[in-house]
Amino acid sequence: MKVIVIGANGQVGKHIVRLLEADSNYSVTAMIRKEEQKKAYEENGVKAVLGNLEDGVDELTKVIEGHDAVIFTAGSGSKTGPDKTLLVDLDGAVKSMEAAEKAGANRFIMVSAIQAHNRESWKNSPIRPYFTAKHYADRELMRSNLNYTIVRPGGLTNDPGTGMVEAKENLERSTIPREDVARTVVAALKEENTYRRSFDLVSGNTPVEAALKNL
Incomplete structure:
Protein backbone atom coordinates (compact mmCIF):
# COMPACT_ATOMS: atom_id res chain seq x y z
CA MET A 1 0.00 0.00 0.00
CA LYS A 2 1.33 3.40 -0.98
CA VAL A 3 0.70 5.93 1.77
CA ILE A 4 1.25 9.68 1.84
CA VAL A 5 1.56 11.36 5.24
CA ILE A 6 0.38 14.98 5.27
CA GLY A 7 2.06 16.75 8.14
CA ALA A 8 5.02 14.42 8.13
CA ASN A 9 7.31 16.95 9.80
CA GLY A 10 5.10 17.16 12.89
CA GLN A 11 5.87 15.14 15.99
CA VAL A 12 3.17 12.53 15.40
CA GLY A 13 3.89 12.58 11.67
CA LYS A 14 7.54 11.70 12.19
CA HIS A 15 6.57 8.65 14.26
CA ILE A 16 4.08 7.57 11.59
CA VAL A 17 6.64 7.86 8.79
CA ARG A 18 9.19 5.89 10.81
CA LEU A 19 6.71 3.07 11.49
CA LEU A 20 5.56 2.88 7.87
CA GLU A 21 9.14 2.94 6.60
CA ALA A 22 9.96 -0.04 8.82
CA ASP A 23 7.00 -2.10 7.51
CA SER A 24 7.50 -3.84 4.17
CA ASN A 25 3.74 -3.77 3.58
CA TYR A 26 3.90 -0.04 2.97
CA SER A 27 5.61 2.46 0.71
CA VAL A 28 5.55 5.86 2.39
CA THR A 29 5.83 9.41 1.07
CA ALA A 30 6.31 12.31 3.48
CA MET A 31 4.52 15.52 2.47
CA ILE A 32 6.17 18.58 3.98
CA ARG A 33 6.24 22.34 3.31
CA LYS A 34 9.92 23.28 3.30
CA GLU A 35 12.82 22.26 1.10
CA GLU A 36 15.14 21.70 4.08
CA GLN A 37 12.60 19.29 5.59
CA LYS A 38 12.39 17.43 2.30
CA LYS A 39 16.17 17.17 2.12
CA ALA A 40 16.37 15.82 5.69
CA TYR A 41 13.93 13.02 4.89
CA GLU A 42 15.65 12.17 1.62
CA GLU A 43 19.02 11.99 3.36
CA ASN A 44 17.49 9.24 5.51
CA GLY A 45 16.24 7.36 2.48
CA VAL A 46 12.59 8.42 2.79
CA LYS A 47 10.66 9.68 -0.24
CA ALA A 48 9.42 13.22 0.35
CA VAL A 49 7.39 15.76 -1.62
CA LEU A 50 6.66 19.43 -1.14
CA GLY A 51 3.04 20.42 -0.60
CA ASN A 52 1.18 23.33 0.94
CA LEU A 53 -2.28 23.01 2.46
CA GLU A 54 -3.01 26.60 1.49
CA ASP A 55 -2.62 25.67 -2.19
CA GLY A 56 -5.59 24.66 -4.31
CA VAL A 57 -7.18 21.24 -4.64
CA ASP A 58 -5.61 20.66 -8.06
CA GLU A 59 -2.11 21.21 -6.68
CA LEU A 60 -2.78 18.83 -3.78
CA THR A 61 -4.27 16.26 -6.15
CA LYS A 62 -1.00 16.14 -8.08
CA VAL A 63 0.88 15.48 -4.84
CA ILE A 64 -1.49 12.70 -3.75
CA GLU A 65 -1.77 10.96 -7.13
CA GLY A 66 -0.25 7.48 -7.17
CA HIS A 67 -1.03 6.75 -3.52
CA ASP A 68 -3.62 4.39 -2.08
CA ALA A 69 -4.04 6.06 1.30
CA VAL A 70 -3.70 9.46 2.96
CA ILE A 71 -2.87 10.06 6.60
CA PHE A 72 -3.68 13.62 7.66
CA THR A 73 -1.79 14.68 10.78
CA ALA A 74 -1.09 18.29 9.86
CA GLY A 75 -1.86 21.28 12.04
CA SER A 76 -1.21 24.98 12.15
CA GLY A 77 0.49 24.66 15.54
CA SER A 78 0.02 26.35 18.90
CA LYS A 79 2.03 29.44 17.93
CA THR A 80 -0.38 30.56 15.22
CA GLY A 81 -3.72 32.31 15.51
CA PRO A 82 -7.29 31.26 14.65
CA ASP A 83 -6.77 32.42 11.07
CA LYS A 84 -4.16 29.74 10.38
CA THR A 85 -6.25 27.18 12.28
CA LEU A 86 -9.06 27.89 9.84
CA LEU A 87 -6.80 27.73 6.79
CA VAL A 88 -4.87 24.59 7.75
CA ASP A 89 -6.79 22.47 10.26
CA LEU A 90 -10.14 23.01 8.55
CA ASP A 91 -9.81 24.17 4.95
CA GLY A 92 -6.51 22.37 4.39
CA ALA A 93 -8.02 19.15 5.69
CA VAL A 94 -11.12 19.45 3.51
CA LYS A 95 -9.05 20.26 0.42
CA SER A 96 -6.95 17.16 1.15
CA MET A 97 -10.12 15.05 1.22
CA GLU A 98 -11.28 16.50 -2.10
CA ALA A 99 -7.83 15.92 -3.57
CA ALA A 100 -7.74 12.34 -2.29
CA GLU A 101 -11.06 11.61 -3.98
CA LYS A 102 -9.85 13.15 -7.25
CA ALA A 103 -6.56 11.22 -7.04
CA GLY A 104 -8.24 7.89 -6.27
CA ALA A 105 -6.66 7.52 -2.82
CA ASN A 106 -9.72 6.01 -1.16
CA ARG A 107 -8.33 5.27 2.33
CA PHE A 108 -8.12 8.39 4.52
CA ILE A 109 -7.08 8.53 8.17
CA MET A 110 -7.61 11.75 10.09
CA VAL A 111 -5.76 12.55 13.31
CA SER A 112 -8.27 14.72 15.14
CA ALA A 113 -8.67 15.60 18.85
CA ILE A 114 -10.45 13.94 21.74
CA GLN A 115 -14.15 14.76 21.96
CA ALA A 116 -13.99 16.96 18.86
CA HIS A 117 -17.37 15.51 17.92
CA ASN A 118 -18.95 16.74 21.16
CA ARG A 119 -19.40 20.52 21.11
CA GLU A 120 -20.43 20.68 24.76
CA SER A 121 -17.08 19.27 25.86
CA TRP A 122 -15.11 22.24 24.50
CA LYS A 123 -17.54 25.16 24.56
CA ASN A 124 -15.42 26.88 27.23
CA SER A 125 -12.02 25.70 25.99
CA PRO A 126 -9.27 28.30 25.44
CA ILE A 127 -8.53 26.54 22.14
CA ARG A 128 -12.13 26.49 20.97
CA PRO A 129 -11.19 27.55 17.38
CA TYR A 130 -8.97 24.45 17.14
CA PHE A 131 -11.73 22.10 18.30
CA THR A 132 -14.20 23.84 16.00
CA ALA A 133 -11.90 23.30 13.02
CA LYS A 134 -11.44 19.64 13.92
CA HIS A 135 -15.18 19.18 14.45
CA TYR A 136 -16.14 20.43 11.00
CA ALA A 137 -13.23 18.80 9.19
CA ASP A 138 -14.27 15.47 10.71
CA ARG A 139 -17.89 16.04 9.68
CA GLU A 140 -16.85 16.72 6.10
CA SER A 174 -6.63 11.96 29.38
CA THR A 175 -3.23 11.75 27.73
CA ILE A 176 -1.35 9.49 25.35
CA PRO A 177 2.22 9.38 23.99
CA ARG A 178 2.55 10.58 20.41
CA GLU A 179 4.27 7.32 19.56
CA ASP A 180 1.15 5.35 20.57
CA VAL A 181 -1.05 7.60 18.45
CA ALA A 182 1.21 6.80 15.51
CA ARG A 183 1.05 3.08 16.25
CA THR A 184 -2.73 3.24 16.31
CA VAL A 185 -2.90 5.15 13.03
CA VAL A 186 -0.64 2.67 11.25
CA ALA A 187 -2.52 -0.31 12.70
CA ALA A 188 -5.82 1.21 11.55
CA LEU A 189 -4.74 1.40 7.91
CA LYS A 190 -5.72 -2.20 7.19
CA GLU A 191 -7.97 -2.92 10.18
CA GLU A 192 -11.44 -3.30 8.66
CA ASN A 193 -13.11 -2.71 12.03
CA THR A 194 -11.97 0.92 11.83
CA TYR A 195 -13.38 1.55 8.36
CA ARG A 196 -15.81 4.51 8.29
CA ARG A 197 -15.54 4.86 12.07
CA SER A 198 -14.31 7.43 14.56
CA PHE A 199 -13.11 7.05 18.14
CA ASP A 200 -11.38 8.72 21.07
CA LEU A 201 -7.94 7.41 22.02
CA VAL A 202 -5.99 7.58 25.30
CA SER A 203 -3.44 5.46 27.12
CA GLY A 204 -4.89 2.27 28.53
CA ASN A 205 -4.36 -1.40 29.21
CA THR A 206 -5.15 -2.99 25.86
CA PRO A 207 -2.70 -3.64 23.01
CA VAL A 208 -3.34 -1.35 20.04
CA GLU A 209 -4.42 -4.09 17.63
CA ALA A 210 -6.85 -5.62 20.14
CA ALA A 211 -8.29 -2.21 21.04
CA LEU A 212 -9.11 -1.54 17.39
CA LYS A 213 -10.73 -4.95 16.92
CA ASN A 214 -12.86 -4.34 20.03
CA LEU A 215 -14.24 -0.96 19.00
Missing part, protein backbone atom coordinates in the same frame (compact mmCIF):
# COMPACT_ATOMS: atom_id res chain seq x y z
CA LEU A 141 -14.77 13.55 6.06
CA MET A 142 -17.74 11.51 7.26
CA ARG A 143 -19.84 13.00 4.45
CA SER A 144 -17.25 12.10 1.82
CA ASN A 145 -17.04 8.95 -0.26
CA LEU A 146 -13.67 8.10 1.28
CA ASN A 147 -13.06 5.02 3.40
CA TYR A 148 -12.19 7.05 6.48
CA THR A 149 -11.02 6.49 10.03
CA ILE A 150 -11.01 9.39 12.47
CA VAL A 151 -8.65 8.97 15.43
CA ARG A 152 -9.29 11.46 18.25
CA PRO A 153 -6.31 11.30 20.65
CA GLY A 154 -6.18 12.88 24.09
CA GLY A 155 -3.48 15.23 25.29
CA LEU A 156 -0.24 14.39 23.52
CA THR A 157 2.96 13.65 25.43
CA ASN A 158 6.51 12.81 24.42
CA ASP A 159 6.70 9.85 26.80
CA PRO A 160 7.89 6.59 25.24
CA GLY A 161 5.02 4.61 23.77
CA THR A 162 3.79 1.51 25.57
CA GLY A 163 1.61 0.05 22.83
CA MET A 164 -1.26 -0.05 25.33
CA VAL A 165 -4.32 2.12 24.67
CA GLU A 166 -8.02 2.60 25.23
CA ALA A 167 -10.12 3.29 22.15
CA LYS A 168 -13.86 4.03 22.31
CA GLU A 169 -16.41 6.37 20.78
CA ASN A 170 -16.47 8.49 23.95
CA LEU A 171 -13.73 8.72 26.57
CA GLU A 172 -12.86 11.03 29.43
CA ARG A 173 -10.04 13.44 28.68
Whole structure:
Protein backbone atom coordinates (compact mmCIF):
# COMPACT_ATOMS: atom_id res chain seq x y z
CA MET A 1 0.00 0.00 0.00
CA LYS A 2 1.33 3.40 -0.98
CA VAL A 3 0.70 5.93 1.77
CA ILE A 4 1.25 9.68 1.84
CA VAL A 5 1.56 11.36 5.24
CA ILE A 6 0.38 14.98 5.27
CA GLY A 7 2.06 16.75 8.14
CA ALA A 8 5.02 14.42 8.13
CA ASN A 9 7.31 16.95 9.80
CA GLY A 10 5.10 17.16 12.89
CA GLN A 11 5.87 15.14 15.99
CA VAL A 12 3.17 12.53 15.40
CA GLY A 13 3.89 12.58 11.67
CA LYS A 14 7.54 11.70 12.19
CA HIS A 15 6.57 8.65 14.26
CA ILE A 16 4.08 7.57 11.59
CA VAL A 17 6.64 7.86 8.79
CA ARG A 18 9.19 5.89 10.81
CA LEU A 19 6.71 3.07 11.49
CA LEU A 20 5.56 2.88 7.87
CA GLU A 21 9.14 2.94 6.60
CA ALA A 22 9.96 -0.04 8.82
CA ASP A 23 7.00 -2.10 7.51
CA SER A 24 7.50 -3.84 4.17
CA ASN A 25 3.74 -3.77 3.58
CA TYR A 26 3.90 -0.04 2.97
CA SER A 27 5.61 2.46 0.71
CA VAL A 28 5.55 5.86 2.39
CA THR A 29 5.83 9.41 1.07
CA ALA A 30 6.31 12.31 3.48
CA MET A 31 4.52 15.52 2.47
CA ILE A 32 6.17 18.58 3.98
CA ARG A 33 6.24 22.34 3.31
CA LYS A 34 9.92 23.28 3.30
CA GLU A 35 12.82 22.26 1.10
CA GLU A 36 15.14 21.70 4.08
CA GLN A 37 12.60 19.29 5.59
CA LYS A 38 12.39 17.43 2.30
CA LYS A 39 16.17 17.17 2.12
CA ALA A 40 16.37 15.82 5.69
CA TYR A 41 13.93 13.02 4.89
CA GLU A 42 15.65 12.17 1.62
CA GLU A 43 19.02 11.99 3.36
CA ASN A 44 17.49 9.24 5.51
CA GLY A 45 16.24 7.36 2.48
CA VAL A 46 12.59 8.42 2.79
CA LYS A 47 10.66 9.68 -0.24
CA ALA A 48 9.42 13.22 0.35
CA VAL A 49 7.39 15.76 -1.62
CA LEU A 50 6.66 19.43 -1.14
CA GLY A 51 3.04 20.42 -0.60
CA ASN A 52 1.18 23.33 0.94
CA LEU A 53 -2.28 23.01 2.46
CA GLU A 54 -3.01 26.60 1.49
CA ASP A 55 -2.62 25.67 -2.19
CA GLY A 56 -5.59 24.66 -4.31
CA VAL A 57 -7.18 21.24 -4.64
CA ASP A 58 -5.61 20.66 -8.06
CA GLU A 59 -2.11 21.21 -6.68
CA LEU A 60 -2.78 18.83 -3.78
CA THR A 61 -4.27 16.26 -6.15
CA LYS A 62 -1.00 16.14 -8.08
CA VAL A 63 0.88 15.48 -4.84
CA ILE A 64 -1.49 12.70 -3.75
CA GLU A 65 -1.77 10.96 -7.13
CA GLY A 66 -0.25 7.48 -7.17
CA HIS A 67 -1.03 6.75 -3.52
CA ASP A 68 -3.62 4.39 -2.08
CA ALA A 69 -4.04 6.06 1.30
CA VAL A 70 -3.70 9.46 2.96
CA ILE A 71 -2.87 10.06 6.60
CA PHE A 72 -3.68 13.62 7.66
CA THR A 73 -1.79 14.68 10.78
CA ALA A 74 -1.09 18.29 9.86
CA GLY A 75 -1.86 21.28 12.04
CA SER A 76 -1.21 24.98 12.15
CA GLY A 77 0.49 24.66 15.54
CA SER A 78 0.02 26.35 18.90
CA LYS A 79 2.03 29.44 17.93
CA THR A 80 -0.38 30.56 15.22
CA GLY A 81 -3.72 32.31 15.51
CA PRO A 82 -7.29 31.26 14.65
CA ASP A 83 -6.77 32.42 11.07
CA LYS A 84 -4.16 29.74 10.38
CA THR A 85 -6.25 27.18 12.28
CA LEU A 86 -9.06 27.89 9.84
CA LEU A 87 -6.80 27.73 6.79
CA VAL A 88 -4.87 24.59 7.75
CA ASP A 89 -6.79 22.47 10.26
CA LEU A 90 -10.14 23.01 8.55
CA ASP A 91 -9.81 24.17 4.95
CA GLY A 92 -6.51 22.37 4.39
CA ALA A 93 -8.02 19.15 5.69
CA VAL A 94 -11.12 19.45 3.51
CA LYS A 95 -9.05 20.26 0.42
CA SER A 96 -6.95 17.16 1.15
CA MET A 97 -10.12 15.05 1.22
CA GLU A 98 -11.28 16.50 -2.10
CA ALA A 99 -7.83 15.92 -3.57
CA ALA A 100 -7.74 12.34 -2.29
CA GLU A 101 -11.06 11.61 -3.98
CA LYS A 102 -9.85 13.15 -7.25
CA ALA A 103 -6.56 11.22 -7.04
CA GLY A 104 -8.24 7.89 -6.27
CA ALA A 105 -6.66 7.52 -2.82
CA ASN A 106 -9.72 6.01 -1.16
CA ARG A 107 -8.33 5.27 2.33
CA PHE A 108 -8.12 8.39 4.52
CA ILE A 109 -7.08 8.53 8.17
CA MET A 110 -7.61 11.75 10.09
CA VAL A 111 -5.76 12.55 13.31
CA SER A 112 -8.27 14.72 15.14
CA ALA A 113 -8.67 15.60 18.85
CA ILE A 114 -10.45 13.94 21.74
CA GLN A 115 -14.15 14.76 21.96
CA ALA A 116 -13.99 16.96 18.86
CA HIS A 117 -17.37 15.51 17.92
CA ASN A 118 -18.95 16.74 21.16
CA ARG A 119 -19.40 20.52 21.11
CA GLU A 120 -20.43 20.68 24.76
CA SER A 121 -17.08 19.27 25.86
CA TRP A 122 -15.11 22.24 24.50
CA LYS A 123 -17.54 25.16 24.56
CA ASN A 124 -15.42 26.88 27.23
CA SER A 125 -12.02 25.70 25.99
CA PRO A 126 -9.27 28.30 25.44
CA ILE A 127 -8.53 26.54 22.14
CA ARG A 128 -12.13 26.49 20.97
CA PRO A 129 -11.19 27.55 17.38
CA TYR A 130 -8.97 24.45 17.14
CA PHE A 131 -11.73 22.10 18.30
CA THR A 132 -14.20 23.84 16.00
CA ALA A 133 -11.90 23.30 13.02
CA LYS A 134 -11.44 19.64 13.92
CA HIS A 135 -15.18 19.18 14.45
CA TYR A 136 -16.14 20.43 11.00
CA ALA A 137 -13.23 18.80 9.19
CA ASP A 138 -14.27 15.47 10.71
CA ARG A 139 -17.89 16.04 9.68
CA GLU A 140 -16.85 16.72 6.10
CA LEU A 141 -14.77 13.55 6.06
CA MET A 142 -17.74 11.51 7.26
CA ARG A 143 -19.84 13.00 4.45
CA SER A 144 -17.25 12.10 1.82
CA ASN A 145 -17.04 8.95 -0.26
CA LEU A 146 -13.67 8.10 1.28
CA ASN A 147 -13.06 5.02 3.40
CA TYR A 148 -12.19 7.05 6.48
CA THR A 149 -11.02 6.49 10.03
CA ILE A 150 -11.01 9.39 12.47
CA VAL A 151 -8.65 8.97 15.43
CA ARG A 152 -9.29 11.46 18.25
CA PRO A 153 -6.31 11.30 20.65
CA GLY A 154 -6.18 12.88 24.09
CA GLY A 155 -3.48 15.23 25.29
CA LEU A 156 -0.24 14.39 23.52
CA THR A 157 2.96 13.65 25.43
CA ASN A 158 6.51 12.81 24.42
CA ASP A 159 6.70 9.85 26.80
CA PRO A 160 7.89 6.59 25.24
CA GLY A 161 5.02 4.61 23.77
CA THR A 162 3.79 1.51 25.57
CA GLY A 163 1.61 0.05 22.83
CA MET A 164 -1.26 -0.05 25.33
CA VAL A 165 -4.32 2.12 24.67
CA GLU A 166 -8.02 2.60 25.23
CA ALA A 167 -10.12 3.29 22.15
CA LYS A 168 -13.86 4.03 22.31
CA GLU A 169 -16.41 6.37 20.78
CA ASN A 170 -16.47 8.49 23.95
CA LEU A 171 -13.73 8.72 26.57
CA GLU A 172 -12.86 11.03 29.43
CA ARG A 173 -10.04 13.44 28.68
CA SER A 174 -6.63 11.96 29.38
CA THR A 175 -3.23 11.75 27.73
CA ILE A 176 -1.35 9.49 25.35
CA PRO A 177 2.22 9.38 23.99
CA ARG A 178 2.55 10.58 20.41
CA GLU A 179 4.27 7.32 19.56
CA ASP A 180 1.15 5.35 20.57
CA VAL A 181 -1.05 7.60 18.45
CA ALA A 182 1.21 6.80 15.51
CA ARG A 183 1.05 3.08 16.25
CA THR A 184 -2.73 3.24 16.31
CA VAL A 185 -2.90 5.15 13.03
CA VAL A 186 -0.64 2.67 11.25
CA ALA A 187 -2.52 -0.31 12.70
CA ALA A 188 -5.82 1.21 11.55
CA LEU A 189 -4.74 1.40 7.91
CA LYS A 190 -5.72 -2.20 7.19
CA GLU A 191 -7.97 -2.92 10.18
CA GLU A 192 -11.44 -3.30 8.66
CA ASN A 193 -13.11 -2.71 12.03
CA THR A 194 -11.97 0.92 11.83
CA TYR A 195 -13.38 1.55 8.36
CA ARG A 196 -15.81 4.51 8.29
CA ARG A 197 -15.54 4.86 12.07
CA SER A 198 -14.31 7.43 14.56
CA PHE A 199 -13.11 7.05 18.14
CA ASP A 200 -11.38 8.72 21.07
CA LEU A 201 -7.94 7.41 22.02
CA VAL A 202 -5.99 7.58 25.30
CA SER A 203 -3.44 5.46 27.12
CA GLY A 204 -4.89 2.27 28.53
CA ASN A 205 -4.36 -1.40 29.21
CA THR A 206 -5.15 -2.99 25.86
CA PRO A 207 -2.70 -3.64 23.01
CA VAL A 208 -3.34 -1.35 20.04
CA GLU A 209 -4.42 -4.09 17.63
CA ALA A 210 -6.85 -5.62 20.14
CA ALA A 211 -8.29 -2.21 21.04
CA LEU A 212 -9.11 -1.54 17.39
CA LYS A 213 -10.73 -4.95 16.92
CA ASN A 214 -12.86 -4.34 20.03
CA LEU A 215 -14.24 -0.96 19.00
